[in-house]
Amino acid sequence: xxxxxxxxxxxxxxxxxxxxxxxxxxxxxxxxxxxxxxxxxxxxxxxxxxxxxxxxxxxxxxxxxxxxxxxxxxxxxxxxxxxxxxxxxxxxxxxxxxxxxxxxxxxxxxxxxxxxxxxxxxxxxxxxxxxxxxxxxxxxxxxxxxxxxxxxxxxxxxxxxxxxxxxxxxxxxxxxxxxxxxxxxxxxxxxx
Amino acid sequence: xxxxxxxxxxxxxxxxxxxxxxxxxxxxxxxxxxxxxxxxxxxxxxxxxxxxxxxxxxxxxxxxxxxxxxxxxxxxxxxxxxxxxxxxxxxxxxxxxxxxxxxxxxxxxxxxxxxxxxxxxxxxxxxxxxx
Numbered sequence: 001x002x003x004x005x006x007x008x009x010x011x012x013x014x015x016x017x018x019x020x021x022x023x024x025x026x027x028x029x030x031x032x033x034x035x036x037x038x039x040x041x042x043x044x045x046x047x048x049x050x051x052x053x054x055x056x057x058x059x060x061x062x063x064x065x066x067x068x069x070x071x072x073x074x075x076x077x078x079x080x081x082x083x084x085x086x087x088x089x090x091x092x093x094x095x096x097x098x099x100x101x102x103x104x105x106x107x108x109x110x111x112x113x114x115x116x117x118x119x120x121x122x123x124x125x126x127x128x129x130x131x132x133x134x135x136x137x138x139x140x141x142x143x144x145x146x147x148x149x150x151x152x153x154x155x156x157x158x159x160x161x162x163x164x165x166x167x168x169x170x171x172x173x174x175x176x177x178x179x180x181x182x183x184x185x186x187x188x189x190x191x192x
Numbered sequence: 193x194x195x196x197x198x199x200x201x202x203x204x205x206x207x208x209x210x211x212x213x214x215x216x217x218x219x220x221x222x223x224x225x226x227x228x229x230x231x232x233x234x235x236x237x238x239x240x241x242x243x244x245x246x247x248x249x250x251x252x253x254x255x256x257x258x259x260x261x262x263x264x265x266x267x268x269x270x271x272x273x274x275x276x277x278x279x280x281x282x283x284x285x286x287x288x289x290x291x292x293x294x295x296x297x298x299x300x301x302x303x304x305x306x307x308x309x310x311x312x313x314x315x316x317x318x319x320x321x322x323x
Binding site: 109112113114115116117120121124139144145146148149152153156160163164167 | 198201202203204205206208209210213214216217220221223224291293294295297304
């Protein structure tokens, strides 16, 4: 009855799936909690959920990063009641732009680009994607671009903060045997 | 030092990316800052122009909306929403505008305030009203 002879590849696959589900759940929680924080103006979001996207990207690769972000936006918007609203559209466009940039940068630069660099690129992509879609679809007015430098500066700060948080989390996770052999750099070598 | 610990976490390419983006932010601020000052305030409600006024005269006006009154104030050549009846007051938090193309939106009251015209040629002020 006891299944001691489990195929290691199968075990790895299941483990990966479970951790990905946990990452998505955490990202949804952060996404929802963040909406409760007061914000100086619309679109100034801290983007904590991106920490989990970064973690998935560095541990499991680009496809995992896409699943975490898309699932997070869909489920998070469902919780917040903003599904298919203009805000959801902005969130989605920002998220897609961010993940596209992050996976692209990771694929191009490989281990030379750490979590902070990827995070900052993602945050800037999020800001740019959001303003672009807002300009194209919602407010067809050039005045919207006056907001952009502030948004970009803010995203740079949150990008660095989230990148450092993701780096710390990755360091913690890689030290655990469940994550042995995942991601590019070996344990204890977060920043090369 | 916390900052030093953060610095050590960055790979050289990370630092380059942050630097380039910082330069990009600087460039964006310069580009937006170059926008010329506008001459007049135009307030639209649901796509209809409900109020226009030149920026050089100080005045305050109350505009009715679905949620109640929105008070638009013009002071020292800048326009802002001084008081709003909407629940979250995002429009009041958007501050003052004075450059051409800048805008303040109050979504609950379906109000969009924007700056038009060129402060350079005063004579054209009234031509813009008929647009």
